[in-house]
Amino acid sequence: MNRFFKFLPHPDYAMKFSFSVVYAILASVSVNLFYQPGKIYSSGLTGIAQIVSTLASSWFDITLPVSIALLLLNVPLFLIGWFKIGHKFTIFTGITVVLTSVFMQLIPSEVLTTDPIICAIFGGAVMGAGIGYALKNGLSSGGLDFISIAIRKKTGRTIGSISIVFNFFILLAAGVLFGWQYALYSALAIFVSGKVTDAVFTKQKKMQVTIITRHPDQVIHAIQDKMRRGITIINEAEGAFRHDKQTVLLTVVTRFELPFLRQAMKEADADAFVSIAENVQILGRFYEEEL
Template identity: 50%
Template sequence: MDDFQQLSKHHRDIVKASTAFIYAILVSIAMNFFWTPGHIYSSGITGLAQLINSLMTKFMPVELSTAALLFILNVPMFIIAWRAIGHRFTVYTFLAVTLSSIMIKVIAPVGLTHDPIICAIFGGAVNGFGTGTALKNGISTGGLDIIGIVLRRRTGRSIGTINMAFNSLIIIAAGFVYGWPYAFYSALGLFVNGRVIDMTYTRQQKMQVMIITNRPKTVIDSVQNRIRRGVTIVHNAEGAYQHDDKTILFTVITRYEMSELKMAMAESDPHAFVSISDTVKILGHFYEPKP
């Protein structure tokens, strides 16, 4: 058993390290293939690093690269993550940010297109997918993602929405530096980035589940063995077709847990009727596993 747990932990470490490397490649592609050629600012700390680099290039005799600034600006975020989220989470966040800084520096900019709309959409989509994939696998890309996780635990707001709220300054800065049309292009990129994060990071997408079954104890045991979720039981329901006794079970899961729910139902009551509804707003405590 100890060997299995050790092997499982080793596998998770490999997956997280690989995810950090994949994210680094994706953010470097977004930066060097789309944002830089299109004069588009990214979201959060990455966008702030771009802004500082632009201002230093225009007004100062010395400058730091966007890659170096990205790492420097994330140092306070590492401290916040270490104290408020978790040590392992911080280690992988550090790895993701470090690899990102290296890859942005190593991969040379390629001007596939200079159309700002195309650069905003595709840059936001590529970066959003990378960020969402990293968060889905329990690591952060640093910057506002860390603040977003902390605030989401306290307010229930989605990470994409929180990021957009923090990025108003980036949009205004794009207007001053590149002209106001580019502020709108950057806003488009930020919107796409936030939506793709929300679509990819399925741990935060909540779904209400209604199960109608005549084997409630078996179903509850199977679901709770696989998923750490509470279940509400409604007794004395009646099927209208055969007028047989039924029990209705209610629970709320995340989209990330959907496969576990399907397996639990297959092994406990494959003939149960299961209705699943998207977009559930939760008032009260909803357990979220720590990264």
């Protein structure tokens, strides 16, 4: 037991557990109130669990709840997370998956509407918000998230875009087995979910920052005190209007770090000129905090 808790510092444990509860509620609401009534298949392993549950009922006359199928399908993929991503990340993902299965059983499957378009849009938005919130706080919903994160670390592609590629095969399975109309509505849900995930999970969005300042030492110290980022210095830059000498600093931050950058500039040089370019692509080394 001591070996287990060495990965879980007490304050971190309490916060991450609360994050797991929030995700579990959002995912369960998405599945029980929108996906199931609209016959929409979710992204990731949740969608595979829905397919397995439907096949068990229609082909073998076996009642297999989506929550149980989700739990069973996640078990082998925890090995990928344990060895490729991180121990603490995998442990809390396991907690998140268990909580999600529990809440799927506890939250009733209410039929708010059977309109598949409404179910796809709202279900996808709620699911995407849950996935993005979990990833933003160092958690995962499990399943294909493990593979998506591992690929993102190698390629730099966003979680949402990677998930859309993987989920294409879920759509094919849903279309072949249950009808192409369900595949099309599920595609809408997966697209919405992926976009909302990218909007919420801001740690993966990179921004190039150009700073023109007369106080480079103070700015560099303030930025590196608040975040782990390299800075390129261009000395003796000349302004075209006054021809005064200034220093240009170049760095790349994530959107998640933008408030820290603003605070650092306010403290170090509030009069500096700062230009920020969004959605830059990075080739080479870029430090990303381990999950």
